[in-house]
Amino acid sequence: MREACLVTLPCEAHEDSIEGYMAHLEKLIGMLLGNLDDTCVVIPCDSTEAWIVAAYDGSEKAEEIEDPWISTMSKKKFYHDVRIPGIKKRTRIFEQFASVVCLEKKKGR
Numbered sequence: 001m002r003e004a005c006l007v008t009l010p011c012e013a014h015e016d017s018i019e020g021y022m023a024h025l026e027k028l029i030g031m032l033l034g035n036l037d038d039t040c041v042v043i044p045c046d047s048t049e050a051w052i053v054a055a056y057d058g059s060e061k062a063e064e065i066e067d068p069w070i071s072t073m074s075k076k077k078f079y080h081d082v083r084i085p086g087i088k089k090r091t092r093i094f095e096q097f098a099s100v101v102c103l104e105k106k107k108g109r
């Protein structure tokens, strides 16, 4: 369930940015491990949007696109056959990308 997930981002305490996500996840891992002094936290910069752009556009460089939601997905009224009603990210929209992303993932993209 989405509400119960501790890693649902952005949360209220952290900004919706790569830095905000990193701070949030570092805090979360710190809560679980207690002490991060001897731990190296590595957070992949890969995002859900990058997965979607890679699956739909077949772009090898999707992970290098800066903010794929803004620069690619929400630029027009439709991203492929999915209607994008505005700049705000909505679960309802992302749900529609899931099957194609999973299919492409199985193909090994």
Ligand SMILES: [Zn+2]
Pocket (backbone or CB within 6 Å): 011, 012, 013, 014, 023, 024
């Ligand atoms: Zn947070």
